[in-house]
Amino acid sequence: MLELKNLVFEVPAGDGATKRIIDDLSLTIGDDRFTVITGPNGGGKSTLAKLIMGIEQPTSGQILFNGEDVTHMPITARARLGIGYGFQQPARFKGMKVKKLLDIAAGRKLPMLACNEYLSKVGLCSASYLTREVDKSLSGGEVKRIEIATILARDPKLAIYDEPEAGIDLWSFDRLTETFRDIHAARDGRSIVIISHQERIIQLADEIVLLRDGRVVDTGTPDELMPQLGFRLTSPGGCPLSSPTELHLTEIPTTC
Numbered sequence: 698m699l700e701l702k703n704l705v706f707e708v709p710a711g712d713g714a715t716k717r718i719i720d721d722l723s724l725t726i727g728d729d730r731f732t733v734i735t736g737p738n739g740g741g742k743s744t745l746a747k748l749i750m751g752i753e754q755p756t757s758g759q760i761l762f763n764g765e766d767v768t769h770m771p772i773t774a775r776a777r778l779g780i781g782y783g784f785q786q787p788a789r790f791k792g793m794k795v796k797k798l799l800d801i802a803a804g805r806k807l808p809m810l811a812c813n814e815y816l817s818k819v820g821l822c823s824a825s826y827l828t829r830e831v832d833k834s835l836s837g838g839e840v841k842r843i844e845i846a847t848i849l850a851r852d853p854k855l856a857i858y859d860e861p862e863a864g865i866d867l868w869s870f871d872r873l874t875e876t877f878r879d880i881h882a883a884r885d886g887r888s889i890v891i892i893s894h895q896e897r898i899i900q901l902a903d904e905i906v907l908l909r910d911g912r913v914v915d916t917g918t919p920d921e922l923m924p925q926l927g928f929r930l931t932s933p934g935g936c937p938l939s940s941p942t943e944l945h946l947t948e949i950p951t952t953c
């Protein structure tokens with residue numbers, strides 16, 4: 698369980714003034730929960746994720762993970778405890794092959810079959826990508842999907858994905874949505890927090906958290922909050938392009 702208690706994050710705003718990015722925010726995320734954090738641009742979503750991961754330090758407040766105070770713990774220690782984070786704009790690692798990155802994430806040398814599985818879950822073909830370097834030769838969407846595959850390989854207790862849909866094409870996004878749905882359906886005690894503006898991801902949530910001006914302004918189930926967010930409720934997985942998308946997707950993970 699993740700508990701955020703009265704978190705405040707302020708940055709210098711010149712002339713000794715400060716700007717409050719996260720404003721006395723309290724939130725509890727239980728085990729086995731699929732939580733989507735959404736809200737307007739600049740509302741503080743990525744900052745909140747960075748505070749949870751330890752990339753930023755709160756000005757005040759407390760972060761507890763499974764009862765342990767991790768507020769001032771370094772990133773690596775939090776990662777060891779089981780918190781994983783996927784950046785909105787992932788880093789590239791010149792000289793590092795995709796296979797090696799997956800091995801590092803998993804903490805062991807992965808068999809090929811496992812690599813195939815992780816990459817297919819994000820709609821990438823192992824044969825084309827395992828030996829590629831994670832450098833500038835990969836497109837933004839490819840790097841993003843490889844990073845998500847590394848988080849799947851790491852299999853953290855709490856996985857935080859910052860806008861996993863960003864820069865990802867419709868077909869790969871469909872595969873990714875399936876993957877998130879499968880992880881959640883497994884109900885194995887893992888928790889997922891996804892920062893997203895995407896209706897189809899928001900729809901998967903147990904709980905939606907609406908963040909604005911660094912504050913939680915509302916929480917609720919998709920039934921409760923989606924109409925308020927301006928979304929129309931559809932059956933899970935509903936998509937006007939489901940037929941052509943499925944056609945492509947069956948080709949992506951299985952035939953490479």
Ligand SMILES: Nc1ncnc2c1ncn2[C@@H]1O[C@H](COP(=O)(O)OP(=O)(O)OP(=O)(O)O)[C@@H](O)[C@H]1O
Pocket residue numbers: 708718736737738739740741742743744745
């Ligand atoms: N270190 C910093 N210094 C100054 N301003 C910052 C800093 N970090 C974040 N901000 C500001 O805080 C606000 C929240 O940023 P954040 O990236 O958390 O928003 P977001 O909700 O993730 O937005 P988006 O939906 O556009 O990704 C923004 O106005 C941003 O410019």
